[in-house]
Amino acid sequence: MITALRGFRDIWGEDWEVFEEIISTFKNRLRDFNVVWIETPILEPLELFVRSVGEFTDIVQKQMFSFRDRGNREVALRPEGTAGVVRAFVENRLSYPIRLAYFGPMFRAERPQKGRYRQFYQLGVEFIGFSGPYADAEGIISAYLPLKDLGLKVKVFVNTLGGEEAKVKYSEKLRDYLMDLDFLCEDCIRRRERNPLRVLDCKVCSPKLSPPDILEMVPKNERDNFDKTIRILEKYGVPVERDPKLVRGLDYYTGLVFEIKAEEIDAAQNTILAGGRYDNLIYQLGGENIPAFGWAAGIDRISLIYKPSQKPKDLYFVVRTSDEYFEEAFEVLMILRNSDKRADMVFEEGKSLKAQMRRANKLGARWVVFVGEEEVKRGVVKVRDMETGEEFITTLKN
Helix, strand or coil: CCCCCCCCCCCCHHHHHHHHHHHHHHHHHHHHHCCEECCCCCEEEHHHHHHHHCCCCHHHHHHCCEEECCCCCEEEECCCCHHHHHHHHHHCCCCCCEEEEEEEEEECCCCCECCECCEEEEEEEEEECCCCHHHHHHHHHHHHHHHHHCCCCEEEEEEECCHHHHHHHHHHHHHHHHHCCCCCCHHHHHHHHHCHHHHHHCCCCHHHCCCCCHHHCCCHHHHHHHHHHHHHHHHCCCCEEECCCCCCCCCCCCCEEEEEEECCCCHHHCEEEEEEECCCHHHHCCCCCCCEEEEEEEHHHHHHHCCCCCCCCCEEEEEECCHHHHHHHHHHHHHHHHCCCEEEECCCCCCCHHHHHHHHHHCCCCEEEEECHHHHHHCCEEEEECCCCCEEEECCCC
16 A cells, blocks of 8 residues: 655545635635735745745755756755745736735645644735835734634734844844853754854744844834834734744744744644745845735644534435436435535445435435435425434425
8 A cells, every 4th residue: 555655644524624614714804905816836946945045044954845857957845935926926027016825735844743744735925015014014914813713812923133234233143142052952053153043943942042132233213113013913903922032934034023823732833824024035036126024824733723613514315215216316416406405325326225324324414315206206305304313305496
């Protein structure tokens, strides 16, 4: 038997129903924000992610599925959505301002665990051509409201990197602070030289750190914008708190960054949505100097805690007393489906009534619809409520 690769999985049945309801909830809410949907390739040039995500990030260094294709080109399965959407925006010369929304699979060679897979699914939005505290607040609100619609208990954590200049200054100060520490893991010893901000993102080392506050490096106008964004969020009912260690794991972020965490997941896995401002990325990838903000939601993690608000529609199962009434049974099946009923029947010939009833029970049918000689003569069907055992006669019409 051939099995799925480690870290990859099949999603079907009730799990897929949960996925679909989460995605539909996001899509319904995002309509209110005037988004435009976009689909980008799963396979992209490797250079796209090295230049955008960052050469010394864990994603590029350790997690990407990259290889040479048949044309000897260096390519990679997309590890995140923003870079591909920005590449598409620049390449297709899309007009702006524009809000580009996407959904699809991403790929990272991480250690698989509950809620973390090597093929995982993200839904996100890139707000291209928008800037200022109200734009940042709108982006976070657009992320928070779908989670609220799903009934999830979440909290928004925010921080600011203060723009490229402040980010560089803070990186130098943070590097000096980290040089004197002897408890850093091997990865963070490497990170403190090349990319010290990543140490703050380490689940092992970060809780032990008392680093300098990046707000000391942030210009006053950026601090004012950050404070104003928080006030706007609070005004509109978003539960928000500043996390001074929050930096995110991608190099393209500048300015405000945020994470939304769920209360019902263990701390190591409780970030279910995250994003921030990346005002330099479009220019770095060959476009104009256009400000932008984006976020992505982890559908796999959200599915761990989401409880569907609606039960699946009751199943009607059509049974026939003999194959002589197969045609009439199929007609009843189609009448039910055309009436927006979830309906099924046994299609194999020669199945006894008892065998058909076993199938109905196995599928959890609420209603069994009988088609036999008496029903056909009278132009009716007999319906049994499988929960109560009660039966009644009714007429079905096309």
